[in-house]
Amino acid sequence: MESHISIDSRIISHLGEMLISDEKVALLELVKNSSDADALKCEIVIDTIAENEYGKGLMIVEDNGNGMNRHIIESGFLRIATSFKQQNQKYSYIFNRLALGSKGVGRLALNRLGYFIIVETKLNLEILNKLDDTLILNNFGVTEKQKIIEENENYYYRFVLNWSDFEVDSLTLDSIPIVIQKIQDEKIKFCGESHGTRITIMGLKGNNYWEKKETKVELEKDVLAFMNPFQDKKANFSVKIDLNKEIFKSDLYDKTRIENIASSKTKFKFNLLSKFVEFEITRSLQYIEGLVSNMRKRMEDLGFELKDTINFEELYKKHCNVKPFRISILEQDINKRYSKVNLKSLYQDDKGEYFLPGDFEGAIYAFSRSSTEIKKLLESISGVNLYRNNFRVMLGEQKDWLGLGHIERTYYRNIYSPNNVVGYVYIDGEENLEKLAELTNREGLKQDEYGKNFLTLMRDFIAIIMTYEDDKFREIFELPSSMRLNKLKSNEIISFDDGLIKFQKIEDSFGKFKETIDEKTDLSEKKIANLIPYIEGEKGIEVLNLVTTDIKKEITEIKSHIQSLENDQHKKYNQIELERENLEQFYPLIGATIVAETLAHEITRLSNGIKFSSLQLRKLLFNNEEVWRKAERNLSLIDSNTKFLNRYAAMLDINSYSKRRRYEVIDLKEYLLSTFEDSPLLSYKNINVNLEIKGEGFKQKVVKEGLKIIFENLIINSVYWLSKMQINNPTINIQFRNNNKIQLWDNGFGIHNDISDKLFEPFVSNKPLNEGRGMGLYIVKEMLKEVSGDIQLLNETNSHDNRYKFEIIFRGELQ
Structure with a gap:
């Protein structure tokens, strides 16, 4: 006797919890389905106050896409993990969009979001003009266009999903009936159009999530985050979310404006056939001027002055637009130029061929936070995001997935700091849909050989080359060591960037002033002495003596002032030395404070550990008296943490550091x-x-x-x-x-x-x-x-x- 595998109806709830990680991911899944359906608009209303027989909270997700007929509902929507979309709707028929919700798990998002679902949908008959007979049969179950028109022109379909029906014990999944109603109504509208889909969700499971203040902030950012803000203005899909009367929209950013205000921009493009990555680097005039300005100020502080007018036109010509270059990822001697590039970890097959992704490209913009506009931009879309056909591929919590922070700290000081960059990487195309597959829960790329190699190319090749090039550029404006600058003599010249920028060591102004006074004094005395032979008579000599006395008096006063200046300079120097000696008395206290600051974080961590262990212990003792073995383990943890807390407290005794040194x-x-x-x-x-x-x-x-x-x-x-x-x-x-x-x-x-x-x-x-x-x-x-x-x-x-x-x-x- 034959038997078959059957699935308990409760699998729906389990799959929804496992494959859809949270409410935000579930909502995104529905938005992706709207895009796949050639919608121009997707409008979402979330009302956490509304009450109905299924609980509190209401959500409506509506689009003006292609809608569904009965065959699509039965073969596609109501069949979990179906390949229907992958086989028949890989590309949308009107806008040729590559299907993103192709895993057949979108309806699980509905289970994650609410208890009772109403689906209303009407077919867009225009798509019949886009399909041949075979595609019409595969999509709609029949080949006669007229029959499809008659059944759908003035009708829409409605069905409900009551998830409580799936929680009944001993029922198999296919034993629960879904009634699909065919309703005549030629005037029904979906986002203002006569076709589309409207999903009403009653009794929100995560009602508390939508009411949190943090959710509003996240939602505002993530509406922009999952929609590509860099897409061209002609992009034809928009999202609007009404959360308790607060509106969030998927606005587009002016990519031209972003390029214009960026300090530095790196564009790159990987070609699978050639195995080359092409680079195009552009720097703004303001970026160069800022580096020159900082350099000039620091040199002036060190006693130098600009020798000649800087030829900024030549600087711009030389550094603004770097000549595009390309590098093969298979180049054997690449480490001679880029020592930190490391592609040794790329995965290969048995024949030595690399598991390489399909073509991809991107652009990364770096900014100095010099204006309100830039600060606002970085607050809204900071970071480099991964997109497939204008939808973001989530990478979990890895905001700095390119490792730019690691590069900045360990390799190259550059403008591409993780908090100061905005950018995108596009992995469009059917080849990458297969090679760079997403995890079922939409939380990142699968870390198979292709996924890992893609991340390696981005982190250890493209990011390294991009930051190295900026580091070498910034080196032009770096000052030599203070030892070298101090060795330069007065009026000696030091050059930067092949002589485009020159500084001259300034003479010691005080010493020069004193030297000049001495020279003038000597000269005046000589001139007076030379006059004496030419003056006759006692009256003349008397007048000369009076003039000479006055001049010498003035000279004496000038020298006295100079001496006072020298004395003041010496006193100031002594005061500085005294202050330095006084400051040394505080070094132990400052050092101890640094230690204390570090230990404070550890004390907080250990205290939390104690609280957690104590809480676990209380639960164990309360629920079961025979748990002493587990309780003893938690007690040991408490004792251990307490011991360390005591040691930390002893180290934090600042008085022990500040006592009189012996x-x-x-x-x-x-x-x-x-x-x-x-x-x-x-x-x-x-x-x-x-x-x-x-x-x-x-x-x-x-x-x-x-x-x-x-x-x-x-x-x-x-x-x-x-x-x-x-x-x-x-x-x-x-x-x-x-x-x-x-x-x-x-x-x-x-x-x-x-x-x-x-x-x-x-x-x-x-x-x-x-x-x-x-x-x-x-x-x-x-x-x-x-x-x-x-x-x-x-x-x-x-x-x-x-x-x-x-x-x-x-x-x-x-x-």
Whole structure:
């Protein structure tokens, strides 16, 4: 006897929850279906206050698309995971749109959204003129056009889905009847047209979601986010959402205006046949002028003046429009020019052929936040988004999916910061519909060989080349080291950009002034002396003496003023030195505050852990008395977290750092071993860092609390970046050498080349805003001075071609 697999009717609810992640994704699924149906408009009304017999909340999704006849309803809409659209409606028949809702799960979005569904739909008979007999048969179930017209011209179809019918025990999915009504009404309208679909959802399951304040903000952004704001003005699909009388629309952005106000723009296009990526880079006049202006100000602050008028016309000609270039992704020597490009991880088949996506293209615009218009633009559509046929492909929470933040922190300082870019990548075309498939829940691309290779090409090829080119451009306007500038003599000239920009060292104005006064004084005295032989008589000599006395008096007063200026200058210098010495008294407190700031975050995290464990424990004890084994585990977690909290509290005792400093002779290695044994500083977020202290220790006269602050700041800095860069087996090494040197390094990426020469200056940091102030290493260097110590970054580089090893030298009393 034969048997068959049957599906319980409740599978609808389960699939809806699993495949449609939230209400916003469900709504997007319905909008995509409207686009697939050749709609010009999709209008959505959400009313969270309305009440009906199915619960609270009402939603209406209406479009003026092609609508459906009975055959499409039965073979397409009511059949889950059908290939009907993929086989018969891969491209829409009027506007030739590539189908986006092709997975046959759109109706599950309805289950996610509400309890009771009413569908009303009327066929657009114009599409009959677009189809041959075979397509008419496949789409409408019959071949006679006249019969289709007679059945649909003055009629529309209506059916309901009561999801509670599917929750009944022991019913199979195909045993629940759906009644499709054929209703005569030639005047029915859908978004003002005589054809389309209207879906009414009663009793919203996520009514609370739509009422949240955050949802309004998200919805306003995401209406723009899932519709492509860069599409051409002739694009013919718009979305309007009315949420409790607040209107949100899918407005288009003026792409020409975006291009005009962008500081820098990179366009790229990948061709599968040639395996080349073409690049086109454009920079604005304002971008160049801004870099020149900043450079000029900094040079003037350092005692230089612009030598000649800058030929901006030549600068624009040279840098605004970079000659388009193209690079093969298979080029063997690409690393000679772009050392950070890494395509070794591209997946290949057994024959060595790469799993490459179809053609794709994009443009990325970078901005300096110099105007209200730009700030507003970045607030609305910041980030680079992925689009397929003018609909966004969601990439989950990966806003910076190109890794621009990682590039900025570790490789190249450039204008393409993740918070200052707007852009798009188009993966249109039938080939990419197959190769770059989306996850069923619409939350990103499938991470198969094609999906991973596409992301690798974008992150490790296109993004690297784009940011490298900008970094090399910005280097033109970077100042040389202060050591080199200080060596230049008065009136000596330094050139930039092949001589297009020149600066001249200004003479010491005070010294020149004093020298001039001395010369004039000597000259006046000589002139007076030369007059004496020519004056006869006592009266003449008397007049001459009076004039000479007055002149000498004036000269004496001038010299007195000069001396006063010199004295004032010396006093000011002494005051500055005194202030610096006074400021040094606060370095330990500032250093301790940096440590305290880091620990505060950890205390919050541990406190939350304690609260959660405590809550779990209470639940277990309340529901079942025989849970002591599980309860004991939570108690252990509470004890462990409490222990760490106590240690943190001890480290946060600022008074211990600010007490009067006392010098002691200690064994530095023994002190560091005891200080950092099981130190909470070696744990950050979800990682634990290994600390290895090696070498033969030595004794040194130091301030113990100061030494503690010095190494705590160094370790905090290392742990931060090891965590940020997600380094495997993160390790910090401390090596004692030569009886007066200690070296410290970690196995991370090392120090960014842009700041390696100015690392110990105040306010220099590669950390994102609000995560670092650039004071830690400056304070370390200043605090080492009080024990005749110093710190430097050695020239030795790691596998990432970055300097990475610090060396502390003690030149004071050795024991």
